Amino acid sequence: xKLSHLSETLIGSEIVKLGSEIKEKIRQGARIYNFTVGDxxxxxxxxxxxxxxxxxxxxxxxxxxxxxxxxxxxxxxxxHHFIKESEGLDYGTNExxxxxGGRPLIYGVFRAICDKGDKVIYAVPSWNNNHYTxxxxxxxxxxxxxxxxxxxxxxxxxxxxxxEATLLSLCSPQNPTGTTFRKEELEAICDMVLEENxxxxxxxxxxxxxxxxxxxxxxxxxxxxxxxxxxxPEMREYTIFIDAVSKVFAxxxxxxxxxxxxxxxxxxxxxxLTHIGSWAPMAEQKAVAKFLTDREAIKKxxxxxxxxxxxxxxxxxxxxxxxxxxxxxxxxxxxEAAIYLTIKLDLAGRxxxxxxxxxxxxxxxxxxxxxxxxxxxxxxAFGTSKQSPWYRLSVGTCKKEEIDEMISKLREALNQLS
Numbered sequence: 152x153k154l155s156h157l158s159e160t161l162i163g164s165e166i167v168k169l170g171s172e173i174k175e176k177i178r179q180g181a182r183i184y185n186f187t188v189g190d191x192x193x194x195x196x197x198x199x200x201x202x203x204x205x206x207x208x209x210x211x212x213x214x215x216x217x218x219x220x221x222x223x224x225x226x227x228x229x230x231h232h233f234i235k236e237s238e239g240l241d242y243g244t245n246e247x248x249x250x251x252g253g254r255p256l257i258y259g260v261f262r263a264i265c266d267k268g269d270k271v272i273y274a275v276p277s278w279n280n281n282h283y284t285x286x287x288x289x290x291x292x293x294x295x296x297x298x299x300x301x302x303x304x305x306x307x308x309x310x311x312x313x314x315e316a317t318l319l320s321l322c323s324p325q326n327p328t329g330t331t332f333r334k335e336e337l338e339a340i341c342d343m344v345l346e347e348n349x350x351x352x353x354x355x356x357x358x359x360x361x362x363x364x365x366x367x368x369x370x371x372x373x374x375x376x377x378x379x380x381x382x383x384p385e386m387r388e389y390t391i392f393i394d395a396v397s398k399v400f401a402x403x404x405x406x407x408x409x410x411x412x413x414x415x416x417x418x419x420x421x422x423x424l425t426h427i428g429s430w431a432p433m434a435e436q437k438a439v440a441k442f443l444t445d446r447e448a449i450k451k452x453x454x455x456x457x458x459x460x461x462x463x464x465x466x467x468x469x470x471x472x473x474x475x476x477x478x479x480x481x482x483x484x485x486x487e488a489a490i491y492l493t494i495k496l497d498l499a500g501r502x503x504x505x506x507x508x509x510x511x512x513x514x515x516x517x518x519x520x521x522x523x524x525x526x527x528x529x530x531x532a533f534g535t536s537k538q539s540p541w542y543r544l545s546v547g548t549c550k551k552e553e554i555d556e557m558i559s560k561l562r563e564a565l566n567q568l569s
Contacts, residue, residue: 162282165532169516173526184557185526185548189326189490192548196401196456201448205438206405214434220425221417222249222409223433226440230409233443238367239381240392242411248421249409249436253365253395254279255429256410259420260361260391261287261318269317274304275534276541278326278363292316295535301330301484302493302541306339313347317356322363323377324370324488327533327543329464331370331487334377341383348389359416360386363393366489368453371461374487388413391420396439398490401456401547407431407439463546463554464492470558479565492544494527499540501568509568512537522564525557 153159169187177183197203221227227244234240250256257279265271267288273280274294284291292312296302303325313319321340323332332340348357360379367376379386395408408431410420424430431439442448464486471483471494482495498515502508503522509515512529519525527542535541 183524186544187526191401198402199452202442205441209434209437214437218433221421223436226436229440229443245414248417251406251429251431252408253393262423263419271318272316273320276530281534302328320361324366328493329489329491341379360390368399370488463549490547497540504567523560
C-alpha cells in the first residue's frame with residue numbers, strides 16, 4: 152500500500168537498529184557493555200531529589216490539566232531569571248517557548264523558517280539534522296567535519312554555501328562528539344552570518360541559526376561554553392536556542408524543554424506546535440518552575456553529577472590511550488563536554504581469528520559487539536560516510552566498576568585481529 156512521499160522516503164534509524172540487536176543479545180544472556188544510548192540509567196544518575204519531590208507534589212495538587220500553549224507563565228518567568236543569571240542571556244517571557252523536550256522545538260524551528268527547497272546547512276556527524284531537513288523538504292547542504300577540528304564545523308567550511316541558505320544548524324557541546332566550539336571559531340561564524348544578512352537587505356529572506364545547547368552546563372576542565380548572542384549581541388535577531396532539563400539534570404523522561412529567540416519566530420513556532428500538541432506536562436512544568444529557583448540544590452547536584460560523568464569519560468579515554476600505546480588501532484578525543492566520548496576503531500580490512508576479513512565499518516561494529524561485548528554507535532548513524540571509523544560512546548548508563556573490564560575485553564578482541 153503506497154503512503155505519503157515523506158513516510159515512504161524516511162531513513163531508518165541506525166541507532167534503533169543497533170539497539171534492537173543489543174536487546175536481543177542481552178535477552179539471550181550475552182554480557183554487553185552498552186554505551187549506545189544518549190540517556191541515563193536512573194539507578195546510576197537519578198534526577199535531583201528536589202525536582203523529583205516537586206513533580207510528586209504537583210501531581211498531588213492535581214496539576215493534570217492542559218498547560219498554556221506557550222508554556223506556563225510561572226515556568227517562563229523562572230526560565231527568564233535562571234537563564235539571565237546562569238548564562239547572561241536576557242529573554243522575556245514572550246521570547247521563550249516551552250515544549251515536551253528539545254525535539255518538538257527543533258521541528259518547530261525547521262517548520263517556522265524553512266520552505267520546501269530551502270537550503271539547510273549542517274555538519275556531520277550531528278544528531279538528526281538530516282531527518283528534520285527531510286521533514287520540511289529542504290535541500291541538504293552537508294559539511295563533513297573532521298578530526299582536525301574535533302568534528303566541529305568551521306567558518307571556512309560554511310562560507311561557500313552561505314549565500315543561498317535559509318537555516319544554519321549548530322550544536323555545542325555537540326551530540327554525538329562531546330566536543331565544543333572555540334570562542335574564535337564561533338565568533339567567525341557569527342560575523343559571517345551577520346555580514347550575509349546585511350547583504351540580503353530588507354526584502355530577502357534572512358539566514359537564521361538554530362543553536363542547540365542542550366549540554367551547555369556539562370563542560371569539563373578548562374572548556375568554556377560559548378553562544379552566538381553573548382559573543383555577538385546582533386545575533387539575537389537571527390538565533391533560536393534549544394535547551395531542556397533532559398541532559399543537565401539526567402531528566403530525559405521529564406520532558407520539559409524550551410526554545411528562546413526573536414518573539415516573531417517564537418510566536419510562529421508556538422502556532423505550529425499548538426496543532427501538534429507537544430506541550431510539556433502540566434505537573435512537570437510546575438515542578439521545574441519551582442526547582443529552577445533553588446540555586447543551591449542545582450549547584451549541589453551539578454557538582455556531584457558532573458564529577459561522576461567526567462570521571463567515567465576520562466577513565467575510558469585513558470583506557471583507549473593505553474590501548475593505542477600498545478600499538479592497537481584505536482584513538483579517542485580527550486573529553487570536553489556532554490556525556491559522550493569520540494572514539495576510533497580503525498579495523499576495516501583486518502582479519503578475524505577464523506580468517507574472515509572485516510570488509511566495512513558495519514562489520515567492524517558487529518565484530519566489536521560480538522567479540523568484546525562493546526556496543527557503541529558508528530558516526531555513519533549521524534550522517535557521515537559509511538567508511539568513517541569513528542564512534543560515539545555514551546556514559547549515561549556506565550557503571551564505573553565495568554570500565555576496566557570493558558577495556559580488557561576490547562583489548563582481547565583487538566589482539567585477535569591480524
